Amino acid sequence: MQKKGYFITSEGPEGAGKTTVMNLLGERLIDEGYEVVMTREPGGIMISEKIRDIILNNEHTMMESRTEALLYAAARRQHLVEKVLPALAAGKIVICDRFIDSSLAYQGFARGIGVEEIWAINKFAIGDTMPEKTLLFDIDPAVGLARINAHKEREKNRLDVENLAFHQKVRAGYLSLVEKYPERIQVIDASQTIENVLDETYVIIKRELEIIR
Ligand SMILES: Nc1ncnc2c1ncn2[C@@H]1O[C@H](COP(=O)(O)OP(=O)(O)OP(=O)(O)O)[C@@H](O)[C@H]1O
Numbered sequence: 001m002q003k004k005g006y007f008i009t010s011e012g013p014e015g016a017g018k019t020t021v022m023n024l025l026g027e028r029l030i031d032e033g034y035e036v037v038m039t040r041e042p043g044g045i046m047i048s049e050k051i052r053d054i055i056l057n058n059e060h061t062m063m064e065s066r067t068e069a070l071l072y073a074a075a076r077r078q079h080l081v082e083k084v085l086p087a088l089a090a091g092k093i094v095i096c097d098r099f100i101d102s103s104l105a106y107q108g109f110a111r112g113i114g115v116e117e118i119w120a121i122n123k124f125a126i127g128d129t130m131p132e133k134t135l136l137f138d139i140d141p142a143v144g145l146a147r148i149n150a151h152k153e154r155e156k157n158r159l160d161v162e163n164l165a166f167h168q169k170v171r172a173g174y175l176s177l178v179e180k181y182p183e184r185i186q187v188i189d190a191s192q193t194i195e196n197v198l199d200e201t202y203v204i205i206k207r208e209l210e211i212i213r
Pocket residue numbers: 012013014015016017018019020021147148151190191192193194197
């Protein structure tokens with residue numbers, strides 16, 4: 001159906017509903033006949049899932065911020081070459097839960113490493129590959145964290161357990177990225193019901209896919 005690959009990423013603070021909504025979106029697009037690859041960062045393939053375990057392990061309290069940033073970039077590189085680029089070359093839609101904007105918001109802004117520094121290591125990791133469209137699921141971090149905490153079975157990782165001030169910096173970081181890249185990053189109010197968030201997401205992505213078709 002689609003003539004060329006299309007790279008979509010979802011971003012946002014913890015508990016914004018990215019995974020829930022993008023999975024539903026992916027199912028809907030597949031039902032319509034699109035070839036869709038759903039994946040995530042850090043992870044998506046064996047090596048990057050192993051790096052994910054190292055980064056997010058709650059016992060790794062000694063992990064230094066730049067080490068963390070480099071591990072995210074390493075996981076990103078391997079995932080890109082092993083999964084994302086081949087799928088795009090085959091004309092598929094790739095929907096990736098988080099990508100470089102997570103590193104900019106979490107490591108660049110919230111950890112305070114600096115956006116330029118994070119760009120530099122990620123440029124090395126991804127070259128010129130950037131998403132065509134990024135959806136920012138925007139939510140008050142207190143609401144997002146409350147959603148996560150309501151599900152006691154969900155294990156909290158090393159980033160989830162950062163304090164509220166950290167997650168507020170993440171959100172502020174994301175919003176400053178929207179100002180910098182208004183064409184690429186589209187904000188969705190993630191405080192709405194799942195159905196409404198999905199509808200809004202679907203309309204945005206369908207419009208994009210119809211343009212490239
Ligand atoms: N719009 C919504 N309203 C209420 N609850 C929601 C909404 N969207 C998702 N949830 C619930 O919030 C929780 C977190 O959702 P989800 O895992 O999709 O978020 P996420 O953005 O992927 O989070 P994280 O990045 O922390 O993994 C889940 O229990 C999900 O059912």
